[in-house]
Amino acid sequence: MIGVLRGTILSRGTDGIVLDVGGVGFEIAVTPRDLGRFAESGVATTVHTHLHVREDALDLYGFVDQADRDLFRLLLGASGVGPKLAMAMMGSLRGDEIRRAVMSEDAAALTVVSGIGSRSAQKLILELRPRMVGAEADVMGSGTRAQVRDALEGLGYAATELREVIASLPEEASVEESLRLALQELGKR
Numbered sequence: 048m049i050g051v052l053r054g055t056i057l058s059r060g061t062d063g064i065v066l067d068v069g070g071v072g073f074e075i076a077v078t079p080r081d082l083g084r085f086a087e088s089g090v091a092t093t094v095h096t097h098l099h100v101r102e103d104a105l106d107l108y109g110f111v112d113q114a115d116r117d118l119f120r121l122l123l124g125a126s127g128v129g130p131k132l133a134m135a136m137m138g139s140l141r142g143d144e145i146r147r148a149v150m151s152e153d154a155a156a157l158t159v160v161s162g163i164g165s166r167s168a169q170k171l172i173l174e175l176r177p178r179m180v181g182a183e184a185d186v187m188g189s190g191t192r193a194q195v196r197d198a199l200e201g202l203g204y205a206a207t208e209l210r211e212v213i214a215s216l217p218e219e220a221s222v223e224e225s226l227r228l229a230l231q232e233l234g235k236r
Contacts, residue, residue, distance in 0.1 A: 048098055049098045049107065050095065050096060050097075051093060051095055052068050052093070052094050052096055053068065053091070053092070054067045054068035054091065054092070054094075055089060055090065056087070056088050056090060057072055058088055059082060059085070061079070062079075062082075063075050063076040063109070064085060066092070066109075074107065075094055075109035076106065076107065076134065077108070077110070078137050079138055080138055081109070081110060081111050081115070084111045094109040094110070094111075095109065095111070095112060095115070095116040096109050096110070096116070097110075097119055097120060099123075099130050106130065108130060114142060118137070118145065119133050119137060121175065122136060122145075122175070125171055125174040126170075126174065128171070132160075135161055135162060136160045136163070139160045139161070140157075140159065140160065143211060144156065146210075147211075148172075150176065150179060150180075150210065152176070154168035154169045154172060157171060191216075191220065191221070192213050192216060192225070194222050195225045195226050198222075199212075199229060199230075208233065208236075209229075212232045212233060213229065216228060216229060
């Protein structure tokens with residue numbers, strides 16, 4: 048599996064980039080949203096990738112950060128979701144919007160993606176929600192973050208309010224600093 052490539056962007060197209068890594072040009076499909084987030088041609092960059100193997104092709108899909116690549120892989124795990132539909136989802140909605148729609152069971156939010164109707168959105172939610180709960184438990188269930196979550200829940204904040212805030216906390220921060228940052232973020236909402 049090719050997980051990360053570091054190199055220089057040779058060219059940019061409407062649906063991807065060509066990345067020169069040690070004299071080899073890798074064609075990497077990216078969403079239009081991510082295309083704008085990558086550096087200009089001739090600039091060294093890092094691309095988090097997913098290699099999709101088919102009988103007749105090896106396709107590389109690229110993402111600016113690891114979280115988006117992990118979400119892409121999670122989407123591919125749902126029945127009926129191939130790379131094209133997963134890329135369409137990630138091109139139409141940001142990663143946090145997809146997670147929020149699945150976790151809050153908001154099928155209408157997923158129907159903005161071309162190729163997803165109300166029934167398929169409901170099916171996706173049923174398949175993805177348990178997997179996302181498990182992934183969020185990893186993010187929210189350890190060490191400092193768990194203590195901050197417990198403290199905030201004790202203050203009356205709902206778990207749904209806390210997911211994004213807890214995930215955005217710096218890993219190296221103390222409990223006190225993390226709690227202060229979380230309360231500041233919650234106060235903005």
